[in-house]
Amino acid sequence: MDHIFQASRQWERIQDRWITEDAAGDLTNLKSDTRNYKLSLWDPTTNGIRYLKTLTYHLGMLSSAEELERIRRTPNREIGSPITVRCQGETLCLDYLQATFEVGFIESAIDLNGARVMEIGAGYGRTCHMIMSNHDISGYCIVDLPNTLELSRAYLREALDEDRYKLIDFVPVDSLGSGAVRSERFDLCINIHSMTEMSPDTVSAYLDLIDETCSAFYVKNPVGKYIDPSLDGYLQGQEAVQMALENGPLRQLLDIHDSEAVQGAVPAFIAGYRPGEDWDCVGDSRALPWSYLWQALYKKAARP
Numbered sequence: 514m515d516h517i518f519q520a521s522r523q524w525e526r527i528q529d530r531w532i533t534e535d536a537a538g539d540l541t542n543l544k545s546d547t548r549n550y551k552l553s554l555w556d557p558t559t560n561g562i563r564y565l566k567t568l569t570y571h572l573g574m575l576s577s578a579e580e581l582e583r584i585r586r587t588p589n590r591e592i593g594s595p596i597t598v599r600c601q602g603e604t605l606c607l608d609y610l611q612a613t614f615e616v617g618f619i620e621s622a623i624d625l626n627g628a629r630v631m632e633i634g635a636g637y638g639r640t641c642h643m644i645m646s647n648h649d650i651s652g653y654c655i656v657d658l659p660n661t662l663e664l665s666r667a668y669l670r671e672a673l674d675e676d677r678y679k680l681i682d683f684v685p686v687d688s689l690g691s692g693a694v695r696s697e698r699f700d701l702c703i704n705i706h707s708m709t710e711m712s713p714d715t716v717s718a719y720l721d722l723i724d725e726t727c728s729a730f731y732v733k734n735p736v737g738k739y740i741d742p743s744l745d746g747y748l749q750g751q752e753a754v755q756m757a758l759e760n761g762p763l764r765q766l767l768d769i770h771d772s773e774a775v776q777g778a779v780p781a782f783i784a785g786y787r788p789g790e791d792w793d794c795v796g797d798s799r800a801l802p803w804s805y806l807w808q809a810l811y812k813k814a815a816r817p
C-alpha cells in the first residue's frame with residue numbers, strides 16, 4: 514500500500530537529475546537554475562515559444578471586442594506561418610495584436626476614413642494591412658529601405674485585394690533625396706519601432722520631412738537604451754549591441770524593466786519625437802505589451 518505514494522517514473526527521473534539529494538545544499542540560485550525549472554518555472558532560455566504563446570494568449574483574452582473586431586476584419590493573416598493561439602474564437606499572433614492596439618490608439622484621435630497616410634519603416638506591412646482592411650484610405654505611402662520594401666510589396670500584394678493594393682505607393686529611401694514625397698501632403702505619418710534603429714541625423718531629417726508634409730504623427734518607439742545581456746545572451750554579438758546603442762534620438766541608458774525609470778524617460782521621448790515647434794502631443798501611453806515602448810500622437814497646429 515505504501516508504494517502508491519511513491520514518485521512516478523517522471524519524478525524519479527527529476528530527482529535523479531535536478532532535485533537531487535543535495536538540492537537543498539545551496540539556495541543561492543535556487544529560483545533561476547534548473548531546480549526551479551522543475552518546480553515553478555519553465556527554463557526561459559529554451560521555452561521562448563511557450564512564453565510567446567503565453568503572452569499572446571494573455572493579450573488575446575484581455576482584448577476588447579473592438580480590438581478583436583479590427584483583427585477579424587483583417588484577412589489573410591495566416592500568410593507567413595505566424596506563431597498563433599486561439600482566443601475568444603479568433604486565431605491571434607502578437608504582430609496583429611500589436612497592430613490593433615496601435616490602430617486603436619490612432620483612431621481615438623484621427624479620422625482615418627479618406628485619409629492619406631505615410632509610414633516610414635513598415636517592416637512587412639502589418640500596420641498598413643490592418644489600416645487598409647479597416648478604413649477607406651485614399652492613399653498609403655510606405656517609405657523604406659529597398660529590401661524591406663520588396664518584402665512589404667510581396668506581402669501586401671498577397672494579403673490585400675487588388676483595389677486596396679493599388680492605393681499603396683512604395684517609396685525607396687534613396688529617392689527621397691531627389692524630392693520624392695516632399696510635394697505631397699499626408700493626414701498622418703506613422704513610425705513604429707524603427708527611428709530608434711536609425712542614425713540621429715536620419716531621424717532628424719525624417720522629422721523635418723514630417724513637419725513639411727504631414728498634419729499628424731503617430732510614433733511608437735523605445736524610451737531609451739538598455740544593457741542587459743541576460744535578455745538574449747547577446748546572441749548577435751557585441752558589435753550589434755554597440756550599433757543599437759548609437760542609433761535613435763534617445764540614447765540614454767535605463768533599466769527598461771523598472772516602471773519608474775521608464776516613466777522618468779517619457780518627457781524626453783515626447784520632446785525627442787516632436788517634429789517641430791508647431792506640433793502638440795495630443796496623447797501618449799505605454800505601448801502594450803512592452804515595458805519600455807512608448808506611443809505618442811502629435812498634431813500640427815493649423816497656421817493662421
Ligand SMILES: C[S@@+](CC[C@H](N)C(=O)[O-])C[C@H]1O[C@@H](n2cnc3c(N)ncnc32)[C@H](O)[C@@H]1O
Nearest residue numbers: 633634635636656657658661686705706707711
Ligand atoms: C524593426 S523594423 C519595424 C517594422 C514595423 N514598423 C513593425 O513594427 O513591424 C524597422 C523598419 O525600419 C526600416 N528602416 C531602417 N532604416 C530605415 C531608414 N533609414 N529609412 C526608412 N526605413 C528604415 C526597416 O527596413 C524596417 O522596415
